Amino acid sequence: MEEKPFWVALQQAPGLGARRVLQLVKFFGSPRAVWQAPERELLAVEGLGKTATSLINWRRQVTPEKIMAKLEKTGIGVLVLEEDTYPLELKRIYDPPPVLYWRGSQLPGEGLKIAIVGTRRATAYGLKVATELAAGLAAAGAGVVSGLARGIDAAAHRGAIRGNGLTWGILGCGVDVIYPPEHRELYHQVMDHGAILSEFPPGTPPDAGHFPARNRIISGLASGTVVVEAAAKSGALITADLALEQNRDVFAVPGPVTSRYSEGPNELIKQGARVVTGVADILAEYEAQSLWSLSREESQVEVALTAAEEKVLAVLSVMPTHLDTIMTTTGLPPGELNTALLQLEIRKLIRRLPGGFYLRC
Template sequence: MSADELAAWLRVALARGLRPAALRALLGAFGLPQNVLSQPFAALAAVAGAQAAHAALAEPRPDFTAQLEALQAWRAAPGTALITLADPAYPARLLDMPDPPPLLYAKGRLELLHARAVAVVGSRNATPQAVEDAARFARTLAASGLTVVSGLALGVDGAAHRGALHERGGTVAVIGTGADLVYPPAHRPLAMEIAVHGALVSEWPLGTPARSANFPQRNRVIAALVEGVVVVEAAQRSGSLITARLANEMGRDVFALPGSIHAPLTRGCHGLIKQGAQLVESPEEVLDALNVEPPRGTGRASASPRERRRQSQKIPVPFDRMQHGDTSETPQLALEFQRPEPPSVLRAEARKSPASLGAEALRLLEALGHAPATVEILAQRTDMAEAVLQGTLLQLELAGHLDALPGGWFVRASRG
């Protein structure tokens, strides 16, 4: 790309009031942006309207020269690329959008922008279980050759990127800042890894800081790049639901993981399921819906050490068998199920709010989340010493905040 062509692309991309759809119409009529800028007002207005013509022919911003120089320096760095609407490297799926970004600032493996892809998104304030689920789903999907796309946010997004990063399909992070910035700052090391092993992409000019309005716009790019969206965990008002809605409008598949009815961060997923999203409990179900073969060998991606430990745990006898009296295999578990309630003096303490508990108890209760977990799982999540962990579990059980299940599992107590 020549210097003049680069300057013309940057000028039309930064032109205030020139919407992507109008710019696309002008490019379709006149070709490259330098041709658009050389047209008279009447010719531009006839194609895209007076407002677009005024915007295209307006004088550049005062800082335009500085921005152009910064872009030239950024493009000279290894591993970076500026992809224009006229570039063969522009992702074909984005061209189906009514408002495709005129410029994409990218780092890393550009071929991933053209691969079959699935988004894995969810809450920034994710529970430990959601973080584990996001990484597990992303690992299996990427091991099957699908590229996992997410938004580099804290919580589910970060877990999805980490799970997929070193698998065959890799991962793409669509960010809501300029490509020269990282938000949140805590994900700077992760972003550097993605730029090497995956791809980072932004539609925002260099130097654009994180603004709340940028992220819903970023979500439309995530939705457009993929064949389906997996929502791991989401509150009722969540950016992940915006991604799911946009994906549905674009004809993509939407999948949602169910969770506890007591967990606020599962209500968004449950709402999606009520509206017709596919309920999935395993990544293999997503692969099956998209007609993708599972990873070779075991039929699933290699599990993390924590996942292997969880798989080796003894699973308790299903509750429906307990309720129907089928205790032939483990009669002692049925006896455990019928154990007496703690003394009333201890149950009185259960009426205290969680805020009255100590710091260790609060940390353990947060790590437990709303899904059953074993002592081994909780030890991994909290790094507590065994004696402290056992004592804290007992404290929470006696206080009525959790229940012990057969087989060494613990679950947050239902709120009656």
């Protein structure tokens, strides 16, 4: 893929970040165009500020081809947003990672995937529930996503492996960094039953600031997120919030009202999260959705697109596009544009994201 080295080189640029990379690629048209853009044009990009200078300095220090050659020597796989093998669910979130590094035997593909998350200081109850839920999901053919952290995450991975299923560990560090270090054996087991993935370049150490970004990938890869145990303020609840923002399902396992690690899931249940007392509660949700979708497909007669809908689809891609850009590019009046967007969304041809962004399904 000719653009791949440029995706990776941009993603590794200090201080750029996923959203800035996507904005620049959209602005200039391609990763290669960003990398080769004249310095004056980069400095003129509105809102880029000092990051433009940082990117210019980065371009002087490295070459995309050498970065890719180094990755190939380490045996670390690379996925970029434009590839067909990039997980479709992740493409559809507001800010998908432009690059994913991975090690393992199988990437996340089609099929049901459920994230299981919770506290690192899990109780015996929480560990048992997480293990049994993951094993049941795996036995039913669903993949399990988690963060390879201590506590609930580790129990979820071990449960999926016990159920002889697929599991994927998402890291807040480089995929070649085993964290926590006592999970070395589990790390390799996850590689054998799925893969280790991260948006952070190889060699990146774990850092507290990396984990919220990691959490959006955990929830973004999955159709639903299950919170087993979590304190009132925790990373697991951040993951649940991200799942809601990504229009994904949130499940919660009720726990003893006397346990601080049940405060999180119990509060989620009060707010409308689906209650989970066994794996059947999760599977039933997706079996029902599957039957409903099948019924609609069988009964729905294909309807031709209107001229306005065709204009909107021509503007959209797998990368988020803001409503203002759609309006400017199509030239459609606001009322006609809103109707076209609504009809396309109802027919699941496009997806609306927070902040007035849209993408093509």
